[in-house]
Amino acid sequence: MKLSCDEATKICDKNQYSEASLWEKIKLSFHLFLCKKCGLYSKQNRVLTKCFEIHKDSESRKKHCLPEEDKKHLEKEIKARI
């Protein structure tokens, strides 16, 4: 039943992706009830998840392309090897 802070915050991280099991969540709540340090971690973790969401949205709009000069170079290299 008793978790270390390392284990508790690991479950807390897992929970940010909704992948902690019921038993893990029960153990985590018990730990958070007693531990202020991890309580603060847990609160800040939700804030971070929001930041990552914002970052994810802007990243998914980006499209990375291979620069034209690299493409030309690659085409040449491929032709030489066919």
Add this chain to the structure above:
Amino acid sequence: MPSAHKHILNPNKWVGLHADYLYNYTISRINDQDLAKDIVQDTFFAGLKAKDNFQGLASERTWLISILKRKIIDHYRKINSTKGKAEVKMNFYTDGDREGEWIEERVPTAWNSEIEKVIENKELREALEKCIGALPEKYAMVFKMKTIQQIETEDICKELEITSSNLWVIIHRARTQLRKCMEESWFKN
């Protein structure tokens, strides 16, 4: 066999048809443009070498992606094996009476005006990018696949050939490190 449905390879058109797709796929996992370019190039070259083995069952792109995935695993193995060099800072004691407890200097401290600071703006994204960029490569890669690409845990484990408990340890260390970094660079000033 209905030979009419067989796919064929046309290396002359690879760059035009697939280079951007392969590059995008790589850059979403590996945070380094030059390295991503090298991996795409290696993928095409390996494809040329193996083109006689192509049976035409999958499309050209699917086949190239399967080669690319091998290259990415090889890279992951390489960065995973350089021990000591690419580790995150310790956050918890790992032995003795205090095993599993917070190391004093890593204990979370209260943030200023956090609600106002979680807004969609350029500065926040830059601070995040910097912190993610400061993670050792292995941690950045797994964190990004899970959090930014939102790939299923099972699929990441398959792709990188790691266990799920391994994945959660990496995510945990990455997030603890990112919390500290964002505390210093964003929430405390």
